[in-house]
Amino acid sequence: MKNAVYAQSGGVTAVINASAYGAIVAALESRDIGRVFAGVNGIKGILNEELFDLTDEKRSEIERIPYTPGAVFGSCRTKLEKEEDFERLFKVFDAHSVGYFFYNGGNDSMDTAYKIHRKALEMNFPLRVAGVPKTVDNDLLLTDHCPGYGSAAKFTAISIREATRDLKSMYSDSTKVFIMESMGRHAGWLTASAALAGIDQLQGPQIILLPEVAFNQETFLRRVEEVIKADGYCSIVASEALKGSDGNYLSTAGYYDAFGNIQLGNIGQYLERLVRENLKCKVHVALPDYLQRSSRHIASLIDWQEAIEVGAFAVKEVLRGKSGFMVSIDRTCDRPYLKELKCVDLSQVANGTKPLPEDFISEDGFYVSDSFLSYARPLIQGEAPNLFLHGLPIYENMAKVKVRKRL
Template sequence: MVSIADSPQSVILEASELRGTMGKPNLCIAHSGGVTAILNTTAAATIRRARESQQFGTIYAAEFGLNGLVSGRLFDTTPLTDTQLTQLSHTPSSAFGSCRFKLPDYTADPKPYQQIMQTCADFNIQYLVYQGGNDSQDTTLKLSAAQSHFSHPLAVIGLPKTIDNDLEGTDFCPGYPSAAKYIATSIQEAALDTWAMSKNSTQVFILEVMGRHTGWLALAAGIARSHPEQAPHSILIPERSFCKKTWLDYVKRCVSQYGFCVVVASEGITDQQGNALVAQSRTDAFGHKQLGGVGAYLADLVSTQAGLKAHWALPDYLQRSAGHLRSAADVACAQQLGEAAIDALLNGQHSVMLALSRTQSTPVSWQTTTIDLNQCANLEKTCPLDYLEAETNLLSDAAKSYLTPLLTGEASPEFMHGTPAYFNRSDLRLALHPNTTEQIV
């Protein structure tokens, strides 16, 4: 059985002996979990750095993450030009497709591992860059741990990503700053609209944002608020239990004092017993209950029990794929991580997640570090309660010190005919399977 050696040179030599070829090893990128505005930025940076190193043969990207590795459906990135990679880096979402695929424990069901490793052996993939959140890093951990069962060498490294910003071990999760910037901007604009119409129309506006167990996105909505009259007047996060009477009294007081009230609520806010205010019976692949509906619930409370006209909105996918309003810091760190992944793999590092560590310099910058997968997989980083003042809902100085560098700067895409000129997925081609001459469709 071939084991992964400490140096990439040893890995390459052993794999060459195993396959009877002196060809270079291949690399694969895979995305997992909800997409973000910067996933493609990291992918483009990874592809570029891998090309520059000249240490890899083909650089693949798995179609729909683990699904592609299981089924052998991989995109060959070789035909992509520098111009196309630049366009890819400006494009939100995942051009290759992501997934919600929960790997079972190897002892419970080894089949998906065998399928993944068969694909890697068939395509001579010896390096895998897997980018996702806390559930996804559990996948990285399981794939790394399963290597002892296989002869084909595969060095796996994890990269952080989630707009929820709830992944332990990293200062922030790429994707979060851009989503936070979108939410903070949108709520300012919606507040202007609400106030302008408040005399004869809507007096309370509620924005429901993503955030199952943590309120990082909702928290960011308050970044521009410096005094109680400014919106958002109420920020509801899962870390702080919801009291209906207290909240309704606060909303009525805001309307009485300011003429209107703007609310930002995380989808996962809970009552005083710790139960989600709104949860559906359906669950996702990781066993999480489907959330959504808090905005409608709160608006109904305001209308029926406070007698105020309320309107609610749900940014949904808009908040995570708003490529037209990306944070410059987010983009820079996403690119930094993509490049660092290749450097780490070529330096013999694997079975870890790369993380971002904030420096104390002015302006703030971030260094790339490594973290044990056991210290981030399936763990959640919650919002510190002292980030949000309970009575006024104003952000503390500590919260603003954390958030401001993340949202600072703009990284706009190129526009054509008045809209962003995003990467065209039709430019991608699925790779031929090594054992066939027919094009995969």
């Protein structure tokens, strides 16, 4: 009987551990899987033969996994490139009788999962590989949306809604422009979710700056000035990935990760300086950063439930003999919200990016359309349950016993 390995990769989401829970419980309850391991810090830990054995963990602690933020087993941004990396990886799999591998991540992680699947076929190694999707960026191909997005969208909408209320209270003789920077490396899905703040007609941001729309300084300043004249203040949400007409990022941190992705940042400060120097008004900037992707306490119930489901579905499908796939969410109806889970080929997902469609963007490029609101609204519904003690949330406290190394 073969064993299974689950691992987490890339930036976390508020519900990545819900997917971990779904996959782990399904594997533990299967009669076809021996022991269930978790890679310590993703594929990096597996290469180092660092595995947690979850088989004998207390079930009470397993049950706390989906209530926990971060990545309970650790994550990484390690890229598999060298032949010796693959040789080492499969030696570890062989040494621990691993026949099932579940990789929970985004674009780059799906590329890693695909490479491992392809290598297993080349080597005739008996390994079934499944990609479990997650990303707050919501830009994975061949899926309606990604687990993690709904919760980050909910946080974004609530945060800008509250901050805009604050701004409205103070603008008469203080701050007139508030700018919140949003995550989103290549696509504006998360930035766009700020529009949900005005869902019941209370004012949210008046301007949303998306990476799919080339930034024009003069047009932007003119719009801000118009909004201030009309409302007295201007609330803005801007994507960290804003680009100019030349296609280059407006603001970066100046370094790259292991996958060659430029690290973005400081777009808020860039815009703040632009507004302050040209419009001569007080500006405040907020950078949610990790808070935007890890705020488990206000996670979406729909998102949390779906995250559990995709993890369990991945296990179910590999036990049916499938390999080399990512679990996909196929929406069948907006109202009521209905969906189905399917399998899509990893080769068609790896390293791809899904931008915000044109029909989700307003004609002037400074907001989103009603079509986007209809798309995003179901994904933030409900509040995922939390476990609290003495006023603070409580999380898992597993023993996390490491497997004895054999290599």
